[in-house]
Every structure is written in structure tokens, then in C-alpha cells.
Amino acid sequence: MKVLVTGAAGFIGHALTRALMARGDEVIGIDNLNPYYDPALKHARVADLAGIATGAFDFLPLDFADYPGLVAALEGRAFDAIVHLGAQAGVRYSIDNPHAYVQSNLVGHLNILELARARGTGHCVYASSSSVYGNSTKSPFSVDTRVDHPVSLYAATKKADELMSETYAHLYRLPMTGLRFFTVYGPWGRPDMALWKFTRAILQDQPIDVYNHGDMRRDFTYIDDIIAGVIAVLDHPPADDGAAKPGGSISPHAVYNIGNNQPEPLGRMIDVVEAACGKPAIRNLLPMQPGDVHETYADISAIQTDLGYAPTTSIDTGIPRFVDWYRTYHQL
Template sequence: MATRENHPVSEILVTGAAGFIGMHACERLLALGHSVVGIDNLNAYYDVGLKEARLARLAAHPRFSFERMDVADREAIATLFERVRPHRVLHLAAQAGVRYSLEAPHAYVDSNLAGFVNILEGCRAFPVEHLVYASSSSVYGGNKKLPFSERDAVDHPISLYAATKRANELMAHTYSHLFGFPATGLRFFTVYGPWGRPDMALFKFTRSILAGESIDVYGHGKLMRDYTYIDDIVEGVMRVLDKPATADPQYDAQAPNPSTGAAPHRVFNIGNSTPTVLTDYIGALESALGIKAIQRLLPEQPGDMHSTAADTTALAEWVGFEPATPVKVGVAHFINWYRDFHHI
């Protein structure tokens, strides 16, 4: 292993390695020559078989090791950090899903709050070069001004999931301020693509359409999302991981910028910056499948945001990258994967 001072290769800890973004991020890190230690609790929130299939792809890499572990397990995480002493940490593990947070709030407290404290404590005890963690566009909550900017206040979450993600940003900032290690939060905007989550609209719609069943279209199809293709997300993550957060020399405590500060902590949006109305998203899916969907129009669900749109100016200025994969292209890639994976 190369030294921290001149390492072309890093030992990187990735939490949530069996997840959608986690698997893709691990593959990219391994392709870049890094050694990756992945952890995941393989919970049953959605099909464990899909998570195991993702891990099977990673298992072929000699520089990948995996441990089944829950980030909420304080002793296990502390022992892991002491043994691995990662150079960098990519924290993607979380209890996902907005609507599920109305049914199982304690799962979000255990994983997203207690689990994140355990990761922060590991980074404190064994100082890392950079902690990059997943936040979410859901933190913008009741905001109506579009596109969403990191400079906007995010004080009105409309789901517990969103509240935990905003809490993560505050917790990371506090640890960066107190203990000096760089941390960056990434607000992901509706990520989709091959190996995606079965609880997300694209996966559910595809399964139902192919089965000849109707699809539930919330918000009467008028909801708008900044759908962001997985390859764009991973590219952004890699670039940010390679550029540790720094204190903002322009930070003014009299007129604070919510996304930066005097601590080495930053927050960035990662979104496609081209919001798409749900009916148009379904249209892209129908085109890729060659099948017309039977739509069941329903009202918005509690906790749902009506619209999301990302201002990615700050990300572009920081790492020189902005997502740009068109929805029609990304959806077609997903359908190709789905047919192949399910032998359809």
C-alpha cells in the first residue's frame, strides 16, 4: 500500500456497497486501481437477491473485500475503522425511501442518524483524507423556487427521510469544524439506471407494463423530477472524492452561505439540471419498451415533493463536471439492462 503522502492508490471504505449507487461507485473505484472495503447490512427493504447479484459482480475484483455489517452497530464500525484505517470514506449506506419513512421511522433514526454518527466517530478516531456522504434533493422540502441552489435555506423538510439527510449535513459540518477532517455532502437528484432500486418508479413501472398491469401515477402525472443517470452520479462522486473539501476563504459569518463555511465542509447538488414531467418520463419508458402504459392517475402522496430541479453551478466550478445524460438515453440503457437481467 502506498503512503498517504504520495499514494496513487487508496484504501477506500464504501458503505452501502450492495446498493444501487454503491455497486456502481465500487466498480469505478476498482477500475481506477483503488482497493475497496465494502460494507452493507443487506436488509430486506427491497429484494436481497438483487443486492447479492450486485455484490457478485464486485466479488470478482481481487482488490475488493466485503463485510456484512450494519452502520448502526457502533462496536462493529469502530473495530472496522481501527483495522482498515481507510484513506477515504464514501458513505452511501442509509435507509432509503421517502414514503417508507412514514411507516418505519425508527429504521431511519437507526441507520441515517445513529449510523452516521458511528461513521463520523470512525473518521474522527482515525483521521481520513476525505469523507464524502450521500445527502438528497429531498432536503429542499417545501421550497418552491427552482432550480434548487445550495445557497437556499433548507429548513422545511416534508418527510422524516429528508429531515435525516439534512441532519447528516449538520452533523458532518459539526465534526469537520471540531475535528478538522474534510467532509462533502452530495445532494443526489432522483438517480436511475441499470441495477436500480425496485422501489423506484422506473423499476416498478417497467415491471408492471411488461406484466400488462396498470401503473400508479401520482400527482396525476404532473410531478416533475430532475432524473439523473447513474453514470453521471458516479462521475461526480469520483471527482468530488478526489478533491477534499476546504474552508471557504470568502465565508462571511454576517451573511452565511449554507453550502460552505469556516470548516472544511461543502455541500453540492448532483442533478441533471433538466427536470422532466412524470408523464414525459413515462413516455420515454413507453418508447424504450415499445408498449403503451395503462395509467392510473392518483393524487400526490404524503411526503412527496411536487418538483425538483438542480442548480449544479457550484459542482461545475468545484470539479469541472455537470451531469448531462438525456432521459431518453438513460431510460433506454435501463431497459436494455432490465431485459438482460430478467431474461425477457
């Protein structure tokens, strides 16, 4: 199979591209290598992909929010499916930089939908987010729950992406699958995420900011479990059979949660990081930040039933793997 992967230099995009190449697939990777976090990490991920012997990797440094540039770059390049992971990430950053989210997550998503329509793409898988659930009191979070009350612009753009995808599945019968990711972590992760920040601070004997005084729970999901789910979804496009799909669509459009189905208290997560680092954290207890949520908890029954998805990695295993990678990457 030949797959177009957007955000290929990102955390999940890099891991997915590795996995696709490992099974012999060809990948066209797109990324604009923006400076939201240190582009050196993104360049390192691309360099890592270039060293893989199996499959094939064709990297295009471009911004998919530029539709003429996107079309021109892909002229003469065929692909069977799209996995659209590229986006402006980050809940808190969206409060200060809303225009970046509209450009990347709304304009950019529309461009990918138009590309899929023009090419007659067999399946378009796209990244949504657990953030769409906001402060839902129904736990665990089900894909059949209404998500009409986002608490950040980032979450609102991801919900909008789901709605646009539903429209294209309905109008053009494009097979679409949206994936609501839950707190992904692991080697090659993102510096703006709590695990990276905590690890760096603990190893440098600096304090860590613990929001809501530590009274938070997250459904931490290890990167390998995420990728297993993404590939299972990619290989099984939703049927255009009029039957209701997860998320409620009767068009060829499914929405799945991909999480660990095991929310962990923030305090326990920090305990595991401390043990992996071999030293205690200096905890700076703070109130809840605007746009943040108290708990994320994935109901994964839909993807379990349809595709056999079964995450296997606990934070007791996954966090030490990340800390070991972090030490290696930074030569500590």
C-alpha cells in the first residue's frame, strides 16, 4: 500500500511511518516542520525514518494549509490512502494563538478532504482528540456521547474536523475514520507534553508545575498501542452500507476512541516518573489552567468490537521506556 501521512515529522506521524515502512508500505510524508516546539526534534525524526531499510519514504516539507502548494507537490504522486495527523497541537497554546488553529486545523483539514475527493482516495483516516469531550460528566467517554461543549478552541477545531469529514463522507461517499486520541506518550514524544516536561525538570532538579493541585486523571496511552490501533483502522475502511457506524453516521464515516481505557491519577504518574528518573520531583501545586479538563477516560468498546484493539502497555512499563529514550536522545 502507498499511504500519504501528514504530520510525518510529528510524534504519532513518525511512529506510524516507521510501522508502515516496517511492513513494506510506501509512505509519502508531509510536514511543515513548524517551530511550535524545537524543529530539531522533527528533523531528527525525519532522519530516523530515512535510515529504515524496508518500505520507502518520500518526504515533502510543505504546509498542507497551502492548497495550491499541496496539489503541486503531489502532482504525479499516487497514493491509496491518507492518514491525516498533521495539526496545530496543544490545548493551552490555542488560547493565545487562535489563528494558528483555524489555519492548520480547519483550512488544512478542508484541504486534505478536497485532496481526497479529487483523488478518489480509498480511505482517509484523520486525527481528532479526546479534548472534544470537554468536561463531560459521563465517564468513560463514549463516541456516541454528544460533544457540543468544548472548553478550548483546539477542541472546537477537532470537533469541526469531524463535522466536515461527515459532510464529505455523505456528499462524496468518501470512506472516513476519525480517531480521538487519548494522552499519547512514549519515545520520540512531544516537548510540550507533561511527561517530557516532568522528566526534564526532575533530571535538572527543577520544580514541576502540577495543576489543579494534582487532582487530575489522564488515560495515558503508549505510542505502540496507538499505532496498532491506527493501522487496524487504516486497513478497515468503513463500509458504505447505510448501517450506523461508531459515532452515529450512516455514511461511510466512523469515529473511534483510541485510549488505554485506564485513567491514572496525575500524582501516580509523577511517582512513576520519579522512580524512572531515580530522584524525587519538586512539586509546585497550582490551580486548574483555563481550557484544561479534570479527567479523560476512553470507552474503547467500539474499536475493540470492530477491530480487536487491545492496548497492553501500562504507565509502569511505558514511562520508564520514555525516560530511557530521553536520556539517550539528550546523551545524559
